[in-house]
Amino acid sequence: MQNVYLDYSATTPTDPEVLEAMTPYFTEFFGNPSSIYSLASKSRAAIEKARGQVAAALSAQPEEIFFTSSGTEADNWALKGAFEKLRSKGNHIITTKIEHHAILHTADYLEKTEGASVTALPVDAEGKIRLDDLKAAVTDKTILVSVMFANNEVGTIQPIKAIGEFCREKGILFHTDAVQAAAQVPIDVNELRIDLMSLSAHKMYGPKGTGVFFMRRGVKLENFVHGGGQEKGRRASTENIAGIVGMGFAIEKMKARMPQEKARLTALRDRLIDGVLKAVPHAKLNGARGEERLPNNTNFSFIGIEGETLLLDLDSKGISASTGSACTSGSLDPSHVLMAMGLSHEQAHGSLRMTLGRGTTDEQISYVLDVLPAIVSKRRSMSPLWEDYQKKTGEK
Numbered sequence: 001m002q003n004v005y006l007d008y009s010a011t012t013p014t015d016p017e018v019l020e021a022m023t024p025y026f027t028e029f030f031g032n033p034s035s036i037y038s039l040a041s042k043s044r045a046a047i048e049k050a051r052g053q054v055a056a057a058l059s060a061q062p063e064e065i066f067f068t069s070s071g072t073e074a075d076n077w078a079l080k081g082a083f084e085k086l087r088s089k090g091n092h093i094i095t096t097k098i099e100h101h102a103i104l105h106t107a108d109y110l111e112k113t114e115g116a117s118v119t120a121l122p123v124d125a126e127g128k129i130r131l132d133d134l135k136a137a138v139t140d141k142t143i144l145v146s147v148m149f150a151n152n153e154v155g156t157i158q159p160i161k162a163i164g165e166f167c168r169e170k171g172i173l174f175h176t177d178a179v180q181a182a183a184q185v186p187i188d189v190n191e192l193r194i195d196l197m198s199l200s201a202h203k204m205y206g207p208k209g210t211g212v213f214f215m216r217r218g219v220k221l222e223n224f225v226h227g228g229g230q231e232k233g234r235r236a237s238t239e240n241i242a243g244i245v246g247m248g249f250a251i252e253k254m255k256a257r258m259p260q261e262k263a264r265l266t267a268l269r270d271r272l273i274d275g276v277l278k279a280v281p282h283a284k285l286n287g288a289r290g291e292e293r294l295p296n297n298t299n300f301s302f303i304g305i306e307g308e309t310l311l312l313d314l315d316s317k318g319i320s321a322s323t324g325s326a327c328t329s330g331s332l333d334p335s336h337v338l339m340a341m342g343l344s345h346e347q348a349h350g351s352l353r354m355t356l357g358r359g360t361t362d363e364q365i366s367y368v369l370d371v372l373p374a375i376v377s378k379r380r381s382m383s384p385l386w387e388d389y390q391k392k393t394g395e396k
């Protein structure tokens, strides 16, 4: 049996070189960067080097980069920080129905407890928002637009530049959750007119527990984490030096490998998509094809079965995948992303996400294509859902 990890959008392994760069900051250069002795200056220098590495990868300025504890914290900072700063000007936030819960639940919180008014834009069948919907949603109370760069379940890439240009023209702040996109596609915050952006190290072969918040120079938000004067007084807490060093190293290395890795993964992705659609009857690809899909994302619906049972069968063959839905324990709700794209409950429940990465090889894709069709057909043969579907449609 092979061991095939196909859940790179959930998290990536820390690159051994990244880990090696981090290690001395646990044991040797452990000084608190706020202290005045020379040991501390080593820590300070390491943080500023990483800040420069992150800025360079995004075509940003170092002073526009703030380190956080996660992508989730950066998303919280964007929404809560903008709302608190600008609530006297307006209380309207525009986002989308397919955001990560770090955005959706934060927007819900602001709406339920702080008096925000939130518009969640719909998406088309491929998971893309329409610019006209955004234009129609703007009011004179709109203070922030938050649209994710690329979706974590179906990999659809949004028209970020057009959104950025529109927001700039209207004088509305534009935030994008680029946690997935930053690991896959080049991002230039100036060209794309991005004002605020969230990143996470563990989605790009860096450590868990480190994120980045890009805040364009001149943009004023309330702080989110209050306390000491770290990060120029904008984000308190003793710096996670090793994590920050890992983030800087990881993004620099990823950017250098990106052109090559993008082409390699796109080819593997398309081989997997074509192979599954050919070998599994009544398989549906969720999301876009080509350049509008993340190079590493595949997401299918297999009508007649439950995605969760597929995951167990795949696991027994050594394959780690996901349903794509944040199926938090106890909740059997189908994916909010697939539902927003207009899938039926049955289709949404039969979803399978396989996301590729550095360790993915041609042989692994062959192996998946070998075992998956038989698993689906076996599960269908035992499934009352599939029987219903056959009766309803006359399919075999």
Ligand SMILES: *Cc1c(COP(=O)(O)O)cnc(C)c1O
Pocket: 009, 010, 069, 070, 071, 072, 073, 075, 100, 102, 148, 150, 151, 152, 177, 178, 179, 180, 199, 200, 201, 202, 203, 209, 210, 211
């Ligand atoms: C993983 C993810 C997050 C959360 O990042 P963490 O660092 O795990 O908190 C936010 N948004 C998207 C799109 C993600 O995929």
